[in-house]
Amino acid sequence: MTAELEPPVGAVTLDALQQEGIAAVLDRHLALVEGVSGPGEADIDVLDYRITAHPTGANVVLALDAPSLLAAEQAAASVLDELVGESEVLTGWSVAHPEVRITEDEFNQRLAAAGEVRPDDELEAAVEEALEHTAETPRTMDVEQWRTRLTELSAQLRAFDVDTFAGPGEPAERARLAAGALVHAVRVVTDEVFFDELALAINNATVADAVGLLVLEELPPCYDNRYDSLFARSFLLASAAVAARLTEPGWTPPRSVAEALALRLIVNEARVVLEAAELVGWDASGPVFAAFADQAFGDNAHEELYEIDLPRPEDADDETTVQVGKVEAELRSRGLAFDQWFDPRDEDRAGLHPYLG
Numbered sequence: 001m002t003a004e005l006e007p008p009v010g011a012v013t014l015d016a017l018q019q020e021g022i023a024a025v026l027d028r029h030l031a032l033v034e035g036v037s038g039p040g041e042a043d044i045d046v047l048d049y050r051i052t053a054h055p056t057g058a059n060v061v062l063a064l065d066a067p068s069l070l071a072a073e074q075a076a077a078s079v080l081d082e083l084v085g086e087s088e089v090l091t092g093w094s095v096a097h098p099e100v101r102i103t104e105d106e107f108n109q110r111l112a113a114a115g116e117v118r119p120d121d122e123l124e125a126a127v128e129e130a131l132e133h134t135a136e137t138p139r140t141m142d143v144e145q146w147r148t149r150l151t152e153l154s155a156q157l158r159a160f161d162v163d164t165f166a167g168p169g170e171p172a173e174r175a176r177l178a179a180g181a182l183v184h185a186v187r188v189v190t191d192e193v194f195f196d197e198l199a200l201a202i203n204n205a206t207v208a209d210a211v212g213l214l215v216l217e218e219l220p221p222c223y224d225n226r227y228d229s230l231f232a233r234s235f236l237l238a239s240a241a242v243a244a245r246l247t248e249p250g251w252t253p254p255r256s257v258a259e260a261l262a263l264r265l266i267v268n269e270a271r272v273v274l275e276a277a278e279l280v281g282w283d284a285s286g287p288v289f290a291a292f293a294d295q296a297f298g299d300n301a302h303e304e305l306y307e308i309d310l311p312r313p314e315d316a317d318d319e320t321t322v323q324v325g326k327v328e329a330e331l332r333s334r335g336l337a338f339d340q341w342f343d344p345r346d347e348d349r350a351g352l353h354p355y356l357g
Helices: 016-030 069-086 104-116 119-134 143-156 172-203 229-246 257-276 282-296 301-307 318-333
Strands: 002-006 035-037 043-054 057-065 094-099
Touching: 002 069, 016 043, 016 057, 016 069, 016 172, 016 257, 035 069, 043 069, 057 069, 069 094, 143 172, 172 229, 172 257, 172 282, 229 257, 257 282, 257 301
Parallel strands: none
Antiparallel strands: 002 057, 002 094, 035 043, 043 057
């Protein structure tokens, strides 16, 4: 059985990192499914599965041991509907185009063809071949589709003129693509922070301990043992604030360290999008966004955090602890200490979200 999982209507296309994240979520849930009740309380086993994420959703292929094709169809729909309904990450997603991709006779033929292997491996071999033959080719956007999409999104960036991205000798089209990529990156980073927050909450972990995160690993590593789910929720609000100002007339630079770091992640993702879409290479996008950064950030004090090396408290001896204290004091004097990241630099708390206060 195969089916398409589709995001909510109007959702942006998934980039490479989002596709990896969605595939990881689906894999985590499907790995826990061993079987499902079919018609007449028949037990239907889920033998194996394949997940292929693509820019417009994900294709899922299920190998089921069912008494009939109808029972298999119902079981597959039940499994996928329940998966979508229970996952917060997949809120608004839907199951579409469920269909049989291999009949019972075809499967039996492949099972018989597997007779060359040991009897205990016959079923596994047949399932493996069936899954390989039923996997669909992912639907992808070509270069021109990406060009059109990013050009359309560039109109949403109202805080800056497109000329902001047009450094000396830079073509106007590249500037528009950079502006559109920045808007697209806002959506990507927002989704990725949601995913990372959920992963940290489920595992009661920090970034230092977690694996498979999408974006929070790109924050300064000196504090990675402090980035937990509570931090992720606060960071999401800070990133939302600075992102929203990108779509408003006029521009207010990042008001806090967290906002500056969020904008940095958005810029990096925009460059990833341009490179992945084969529109602007990584090296070529550097000068384009350097021109933007000169006007957007106000200062680059947050960049210093990436050069700081702080050992974990449990790994530090007395001498190291003293040195860490000196580094922390220096950071605090410049408003860069971890517990200052969400404080407004101008000390004006008007407009600050209560959650961050």
